Amino acid sequence: MADPxxxxxxxxxxxxxxxxxxxxxxxxxxxxxxxxxxxxSGTEAFEQALATLVGDWRTAQPALPLLACGMxxxxxxxxxxxxxxxxxxxxxxxxxxxxVHERLYIxxxxxxxxxTPDVMRGEETQIFGALALHPELAGDACxxxxxxxxxxxxVAAGRVTGFATHMTGELFAxxxxxxxxxxLMPADGSSPASPEAFVQGVDAAREDGGLAHxxxxxxxxxxxxxxxxxxxxDYLSGLLIGHEIAxxxxxxxxxxxxxxxxALCARYAQALARFGQxxxxxxxxxxxxxxxxxxQTMKLI
Amino acid sequence: MADPxxxxxxxxxxxxxxxxxxxxxxxxxxxxxxxxxxxxSGTEAFEQALATLVGDWRTAQPALPLLACGMxxxxxxxxxxxxxxxxxxxxxxxxxxxxVHERLYIxxxxxxxxxTPDVMRGEETQIFGALALHPELAGDACxxxxxxxxxxxxVAAGRVTGFATHMTGELFAxxxxxxxxxxLMPADGSSPASPEAFVQGVDAAREDGGLAHxxxxxxxxxxxxxxxxxxxxDYLSGLLIGHEIAxxxxxxxxxxxxxxxxALCARYAQALARFGQxxxxxxxxxxxxxxxxxxQTMKLI
Numbered sequence: 001m002a003d004p005x006x007x008x009x010x011x012x013x014x015x016x017x018x019x020x021x022x023x024x025x026x027x028x029x030x031x032x033x034x035x036x037x038x039x040x041s042g043t044e045a046f047e048q049a050l051a052t053l054v055g056d057w058r059t060a061q062p063a064l065p066l067l068a069c070g071m072x073x074x075x076x077x078x079x080x081x082x083x084x085x086x087x088x089x090x091x092x093x094x095x096x097x098x099x100v101h102e103r104l105y106i107x108x109x110x111x112x113x114x115x116t117p118d119v120m121r122g123e124e125t126q127i128f129g130a131l132a133l134h135p136e137l138a139g140d141a142c143x144x145x146x147x148x149x150x151x152x153x154x155v156a157a158g159r160v161t162g163f164a165t166h167m168t169g170e171l172f173a174x175x176x177x178x179x180x181x182x183x184l185m186p187a188d189g190s191s192p193a194s195p196e197a198f199v200q201g202v203d204a205a206r207e208d209g210g211l212a213h214x215x216x217x218x219x220x221x222x223x224x225x226x227x228x229x230x231x232x233x234d235y236l237s238g239l240l241i242g243h244e245i246a247x248x249x250x251x252x253x254x255x256x257x258x259x260x261x262x263a264l265c266a267r268y269a270q271a272l273a274r275f276g277q278x279x280x281x282x283x284x285x286x287x288x289x290x291x292x293x294x295x296q297t298m299k300l301i
Numbered sequence: 302m303a304d305p306x307x308x309x310x311x312x313x314x315x316x317x318x319x320x321x322x323x324x325x326x327x328x329x330x331x332x333x334x335x336x337x338x339x340x341x342s343g344t345e346a347f348e349q350a351l352a353t354l355v356g357d358w359r360t361a362q363p364a365l366p367l368l369a370c371g372m373x374x375x376x377x378x379x380x381x382x383x384x385x386x387x388x389x390x391x392x393x394x395x396x397x398x399x400x401v402h403e404r405l406y407i408x409x410x411x412x413x414x415x416x417t418p419d420v421m422r423g424e425e426t427q428i429f430g431a432l433a434l435h436p437e438l439a440g441d442a443c444x445x446x447x448x449x450x451x452x453x454x455x456v457a458a459g460r461v462t463g464f465a466t467h468m469t470g471e472l473f474a475x476x477x478x479x480x481x482x483x484x485l486m487p488a489d490g491s492s493p494a495s496p497e498a499f500v501q502g503v504d505a506a507r508e509d510g511g512l513a514h515x516x517x518x519x520x521x522x523x524x525x526x527x528x529x530x531x532x533x534x535d536y537l538s539g540l541l542i543g544h545e546i547a548x549x550x551x552x553x554x555x556x557x558x559x560x561x562x563x564a565l566c567a568r569y570a571q572a573l574a575r576f577g578q579x580x581x582x583x584x585x586x587x588x589x590x591x592x593x594x595x596x597q598t599m600k601l602i
C-alpha cells in the first residue's frame with residue numbers, strides 16, 4: 001500500500017471508525033467496530049479496542065501518528081480533552097489536544113458558553129473537515145450536522161462562533177419506541193418510507209403550533225385514519241425535523257451546509273426546501289478530512 | 302347510609318374510580334382499583350371489574366343508575382361512545398351517551414376537528430363538573446387539565462368550543478426515564494423537589510429557544526454543575542410546562558382555571574405566575590360533579 005501517513009480515529013459513544021490516510025489525506029483503508037467509548041472503561045480497554053481494530057496497521061508502520069476525535073475524549077473516555085470555548089479555530093483546537101501516548105492525540109470538543117452552555121464532541125472535527133474541503137464556507141455559513149443530537153454551528157472567518165444542539169433524533173427514537181404514538185405504528189424498520197407524510201409533518205411544524213401539542217396529532221391522525229399506520233413514523237420525523245429547522249431559521253439567514261449521513265441529510269434538505277430555503281451544500285462523512293486538517297496543524301504529518 | 306342516587310364511574314386507561322353520590326350530588330363513598338380500561342378486554346372483563354369494585358353497592362340498591370366517563374368508552378373499551386364534535390354542551394354529550402345495559406350509560410369524549418383533529422375522553426366530564434361547580438366560568442374561560450396529556454379547553458356560553466392536547470406529562474416521563482438526560486439524574490422518586498430549578502426551567506421556556514434545543518441544556522447544566530443532579534428533574538419539568546404555557550398564551554388571553562391533581566395544578570399555577578398571569582381558579586377532581594350534572598341532564602336521577 002502506498003505511503004500511509006496517519007491513522008485517523010472517529011471514536012464516538014457507540015462506534016469506533018478508523019481510517020488509514022495517504023499522503024494527500026485520501027482514505028486508503030477504513031474499518032469500524034462496536035467498541036464505542038461508552039462501551040469501554042479504563043485505559044486498557046481503549047488500548048485493546050484500538051489494537052483489535054488496527055493493530056496490524058500499527059505493527060506494519062510503528063511510526064504512524066494517530067489522531068482521534070469524539071467521546072473518546074470525554075470525562076468517561078480514554079483521556080479527558082477539556083472543551084475549548086467558542087469562538088475557536090482549528091489552530092486552537094489543535095493546540096489543546098492532549099497527548100495520550102507517544103503517538104496518539106485526542107481533539108477536544110467545543111463548548112458554547114455565552115448563555116446556557118452547549119457542547120459537542122466529534123462534530124467540531126467534521127466541521128473543520130467540511131471547511132478544509134470547502135474553504136468558501138469558512139467565511140460565513142451555518143453547518144448543520146443532523147443526528148441523535150443535531151448540531152447547528154455558525155462559522156465566521158474560519159472559526160466556530162457558536163452552535164446549538166437539538167435532541168431531534170433522540171426524541172424521534174423515544175417517541176417511536178416508547179410513547180403512546182408508537183402503539184399506532186408498525187414495528188420499527190418494517191414500514192416503507194412515506195415522503196408525503198414526511199412533508200406533511202414538516203408543513204405542520206411550519207405553522208408552529210407547539211411541539212408537545214403537535215406530537216399528539218400523530219396519534220389523532222392515526223386514530224381518524226387520515227394517515228395510515230406506516231405513514232406515522234415519517235409524519236413524526238417531519239414534525240420533529242420541521243420544528244428544529246423552524247427554530248433555527250429564526251436567526252438571520254446564512255448559507256447552509258448539511259454534513260453527515262446522506263439519507264438523513266437528504267431529509268433535512270427536503271424539509272429546508274419546504275421552508276423556502278435554497279438547496280444547501282451536502283457533505284458526507286468529513287471526519288477523516290477534519291482529522292487530516294488538524295494533524296497538519298499539529299505537524300503530526 | 303342516606304339516600305344514594307348514582308354510581309359515578311371515572312374509568313380511565315389505568316384506573317377505575319367509583320363514587321356513590323347522594324341526593325345533592327355529594328360523594329358518600331369512593332373507591333378505586335387498577336382495573337383501568339387499557340387492562341381489560343371484552344364485556345365480561347369490564348362487568349367483572351365493576352362487580353369487584355362496587356358489587357355490594359349494586360346489590361344493596363339494584364335500581365341505582367350508573368354513569369361512566371373515560372376510556373371505558375373508547376374503541377377498545379367496554380362499549381364505544383363515538384366522539385362528539387365541538388362546540389358541544391352538556392345536553393349534546395348526554396344525548397349521545399350510549400346505553401351499555403339497562404342502568405349503565407357512558408359519556409362520549411369530544412373531538413375538535415376544525416383543523417388537525419384532537420380528542421379527549423374523561424376530561425369533558427371534568428370540564429362540565431367544573432362548570433357546574435363554578436357557573437361563572439361557563440361564559441368565557443379556558444380550563445386547563447394538566448396531566449400525561451394536558452388539555453386546554455376553551456369554553457363559551459356553556460359549550461366547549463375547542464381544545465388542544467399537549468403531551469407534556471408523557472414527554473417528561475420518557476425523558477426522565479429513557480433519555481440521555483436521565484443518566485445525570487438521581488433514580489426516579491428519590492430526589493426532593495427543587496422549586497428554584499423548576500422556576501429556572503419555566504423562565505428558560507419563556508425565552509422560546511425551541512424545545513428540542515432547550516432540552517439538551519438539561520444535560521449541559523448538569524455536566525457543568527450549574528444544577529445539581531437532584532435539581533435536573535424539576536428543571537426539565539419547568540421547561541416542558543413552560544413551553545406548554547408559552548404556546549397556549551399566544552392565543553387571546555382568557556380567564557384560566559386549573560382542574561386536577563392539586564400538586565400538579567400548583568406547579569402550573571406557579572409557572573403561570575412567571576408568565577405574569579393572574580392567579581387561576583384551582584379545582585380538584587371534578588369528575589363526580591360532572592357525572593352528577595350529566596346524569597341530571599339525562600334524567601337518570
